[in-house]
Amino acid sequence: MTSGALARVIRGAADRRPDAEPCDLCGAGTTADHRHLFDVGRQELLCVCRPCSLLFVEAGASEGRYRLVPMRRVRLPPVRTQALGVPVGLAFFVRRADGTVSAHYPSPAGATRWEADAGAWDDVVADCPPLATLEPDVEALLVNTAFSANQHWITPIDDCYRIVALVRREWRGLSGGSRVWPAVDQFFAELTEHP
Known part of the structure; x- marks a missing residue:
């Protein structure tokens, strides 16, 4: 973006x-x-x-x-993403047309990106078959496990950038302050499934 x-x-x-x-x-x-x-x-x-x-x-x-960018949103059962090396509880994963998977997490400076291990991604998809239907580049696995949350969604990529913008807007100080996590919780509470 x-x-x-x-x-x-x-x-x-x-x-x-x-x-x-x-x-x-x-x-x-x-x-x-x-x-x-x-x-x-x-x-x-x-x-x-x-x-x-x-x-x-x-x-x-x-x-x-x-x-x-499609409008599909699908709530998923818990997805085991630990093997993907996510250092934080709020992240999204985008499958590219070439088969690679980029992982991103929102920060006060924008989205931090790294390449996920292909074998680890294949294991995640094997455990959660709906992830095999992600449209390359335009849909993502959006995960929120911060502070005991348990949110896992297939979302359009623009939803992911909205959460990046929300974190940038609400973040205060070194730890995020008192506004960012309630705003993240509200974002997820307002997500609705859309086939």
């Missing part, structure tokens, strides 16, 4: 007019619930208006340059 797109997500967390975000393709205004495209070459999200998003509903519409 570019710094401009991330800044728009952060600003979007505040109360704004619904049409304040411009479409990154045509410049028209978008609504608060606008869709996103993933630019495969630049590895970033783009905000798009409804007419532009409809152009990318069919796979291959842009010869693979852009992928429409």
